Amino acid sequence: MTTRRAARNNDKALDAFIAAKAEIDTMLARLQALSGDHFGFDPDAINWGAVGSINSVAVDLRKITDFLFGEGEHAA
Structure with missing residues (x-):
């Protein structure tokens, strides 16, 4: 049971990491576009x-x- 719980925690952590990375990628793309417009x-x-x-x-x-x-x- 502990192994399953750890796997679920890792899955949740991975999901949160991917969501945060996607948010950062969006911000970087917006900054890059704004940079092109001074x-x-x-x-x-x-x-x-x-x-x-x-x-x-x-x-x-x-x-x-x-x-x-x-x-x-x-x-x-």
């Missing part, structure tokens, strides 16, 4: 506010990539 900024009207906004996004994404790749503060 993140919604008009390139001819870039100002320091736009620079601050895009740098804020870069900081957040860097935290994610540092975590996933073991870089930055997550380096071994």
Whole structure:
């Protein structure tokens, strides 16, 4: 019985992992598309506010990539 319970737990964990990965894939596709459109900024009207906004996004994404790749503060 313990083996079946463990298998069910693994199945549930795998289902949750796949769902989270699908959500991430969707977010990445949206980000890629928005990047192709300069993140919604008009390139001819870039100002320091736009620079601050895009740098804020870069900081957040860097935290994610540092975590996933073991870089930055997550380096071994």
